[in-house]
Amino acid sequence: MSTHPQANPAFEPIPQFDLSAQYAAIGAEIRTAIERVLSSQQFVLGPEGAALEEEIDALCGVAHGVGVASGTDALILALRACGVQPGDEVLLPTSTFVATGSAVSALGAKPVFADVRPETYNLDPSELERRVTPRTRAIIAVHLYGLAADMDPIVAFAKSRKLPLIEDCAQAFGAVYKGRRTGSFGDAGCISFYPTKNLGAYGDAGMLVTNSSELAARLRALRNHGQTAKYLSSEPGWNSRLDEIQAAILRVKLSKSRE
Numbered sequence: 001m002s003t004h005p006q007a008n009p010a011f012e013p014i015p016q017f018d019l020s021a022q023y024a025a026i027g028a029e030i031r032t033a034i035e036r037v038l039s040s041q042q043f044v045l046g047p048e049g050a051a052l053e054e055e056i057d058a059l060c061g062v063a064h065g066v067g068v069a070s071g072t073d074a075l076i077l078a079l080r081a082c083g084v085q086p087g088d089e090v091l092l093p094t095s096t097f098v099a100t101g102s103a104v105s106a107l108g109a110k111p112v113f114a115d116v117r118p119e120t121y122n123l124d125p126s127e128l129e130r131r132v133t134p135r136t137r138a139i140i141a142v143h144l145y146g147l148a149a150d151m152d153p154i155v156a157f158a159k160s161r162k163l164p165l166i167e168d169c170a171q172a173f174g175a176v177y178k179g180r181r182t183g184s185f186g187d188a189g190c191i192s193f194y195p196t197k198n199l200g201a202y203g204d205a206g207m208l209v210t211n212s213s214e215l216a217a218r219l220r221a222l223r224n225h226g227q228t229a230k231y232l233s234s235e236p237g238w239n240s241r242l243d244e245i246q247a248a249i250l251r252v253k254l255s256k257s258r259e
């Protein structure tokens with residue numbers, strides 16, 4: 001007889017991820033928030049998204065938050081806003097979720113992998129020097145498994161080479177390195193609100209955080225077809241607008257971290 005747990009009806013499978021206890025605790029507030037959006041009849045880029053942007057930028061200790069449709073979009077938009085073009089090389093760690101590399105490939109650029117430290121699985125800063133070439137156009141530091149990467153030497157390297165630094169905070173939103181939150185070290189921080197993340201939506205959503213007003217304005221345009229005013233597109237962008245229902249749900253969950 002097979003002893004594999006799934007073959008034995010006596011074993012109850014333990015779900016890898018189960019949010020039902022959380023939903024039982026906050027469901028009423030979530031439903032009120034969704035109802036608020038439905039009553040407003042404003043479904044994208046509205047007051048909920050704008051309020052969430054302010055709450056997230058305050059938490060990260062940065063000047064601007066720009067809500068987008070996913071963490072992957074946040075990475076693609078950040079790379080684009082930092083000037084990455086087809087044929088450019090982008091340094092990123094070997095150990096990360098596939099989206100970090102595929103965001104680079106999506107722009108026709110080449111992901112160049114730098115090794116990680118075995119004790120943290122985060123970027124080994126000394127690897128950057130080994131992998132950098134004259135074609136390197138940007139660096140992505142990933143904060144994996146809730147743990148911030150060793151940012152001091154990474155920031156120092158990016159500055160010394162005048163390379164834009166993007167942080168992939170998808171797995172470590174809210175994590176702290178030497179008293180500062182992830183997302184506040186580089187030119188832009190990319191956050192995912194995928195349902196299993198530290199702060200998870202009830203669908204897909206993401207955000208960029210940055211201290212640069214210029215970058216924030218460009219990202220706001222890029223996420224909405226390159227529009228700087230209604231029907232005035234100054235460059236090609238695409239649709240990566242933040243959904244109001246997701247923003248309202250995220251605000252309820254975020255408020256719990258302050259209670």
Ligand SMILES: Cc1ncc(COP(=O)(O)O)c(C=O)c1O
Binds near residue numbers: 072096168191
């Ligand atoms: C490290 C990392 N980067 C990027 C992403 C992409 O985020 P999203 O699923 O919101 O597109 C994820 C998670 O899915 C991730 O874990």
